[in-house]
Amino acid sequence: MTAPEAPAGLWPARLHHLRRDSTEPETLARFYGELLGDRVEPLPGSQWLVQGHGRRLVVGRGAAGAVPYFALALRDAAQLAAYAAALARLGVAREPSPSPLFAPGAFAVADPDGRRIVFGLPVLDSENEKTTPARLQHFVCASTRVPEMLAFYRDTLGACESDRVLENGDIAAAFLRSDPEHHSFATFRAPESRADHHSYETGSWNAIRDWGDHMAKLRIPLWWGPGRHGPGNNLFFMIEDPEGHKVEFSAELELMTQEAPFRTWPHEQRTLNLWGSAWMRS
Numbered sequence: 001m002t003a004p005e006a007p008a009g010l011w012p013a014r015l016h017h018l019r020r021d022s023t024e025p026e027t028l029a030r031f032y033g034e035l036l037g038d039r040v041e042p043l044p045g046s047q048w049l050v051q052g053h054g055r056r057l058v059v060g061r062g063a064a065g066a067v068p069y070f071a072l073a074l075r076d077a078a079q080l081a082a083y084a085a086a087l088a089r090l091g092v093a094r095e096p097s098p099s100p101l102f103a104p105g106a107f108a109v110a111d112p113d114g115r116r117i118v119f120g121l122p123v124l125d126s127e128n129e130k131t132t133p134a135r136l137q138h139f140v141c142a143s144t145r146v147p148e149m150l151a152f153y154r155d156t157l158g159a160c161e162s163d164r165v166l167e168n169g170d171i172a173a174a175f176l177r178s179d180p181e182h183h184s185f186a187t188f189r190a191p192e193s194r195a196d197h198h199s200y201e202t203g204s205w206n207a208i209r210d211w212g213d214h215m216a217k218l219r220i221p222l223w224w225g226p227g228r229h230g231p232g233n234n235l236f237f238m239i240e241d242p243e244g245h246k247v248e249f250s251a252e253l254e255l256m257t258q259e260a261p262f263r264t265w266p267h268e269q270r271t272l273n274l275w276g277s278a279w280m281r282s
């Protein structure tokens, strides 16, 4: 009996956009527009696009706090076609892309929690370069089934495991990368499966300071941090959007080679914040 074919071809892939849902999508889109200093424009189907320098957010009508999909951009059409073929050989069901921001040929798959991951190529990557740079970099979900999520993202989708957090042998969190940046996706053990946060990579500690000052002008209090994560070693702070979804501003995220093995961390506050107290999902 031969081993199943290893999933191939996800590397390199970068988080390009995600969809945040709300019962009041325009209100939420305008919150993000002000938060980031970004342009807000309507899209078909009661959706809104919030777009700035290195970031795009689709806001749609749906359950408050939800992120029904996130979308990874592959390098080119050849990589996308090869990746689709590799998933087909593994028997992974592919669905039409739900995203308005990717060109024809994009497709989606469902993870064990039912969230969609969209793979594709941007239609027109126009950006608003007059806005402050902060590139959308990773998405994180809380899950009741972290071992299944890790297995799916690593063994089926082909992401590389960077770090795992262990408690008495159980996996409390897993971080996975799809290019040299430490994680483009992570999942935390929690009592319910839900979206957790997304993160903007700002580029420097001084940029973190400037974004903190911007939050002060907006009277948005920092919810956690500033601090430094153990896994990823990045500087960060987080704020909450009006529906409790967290938004992270990060800098100096660790880089790793494709071949580097995963490391393990104990399930304790210091792991999630080397500088102090932490948000423990479980």
Ligand SMILES: [Fe+2]
Residues within 6 Å of the ligand: 138, 140, 197, 198, 199, 248
């Ligand atoms: Fe994060």
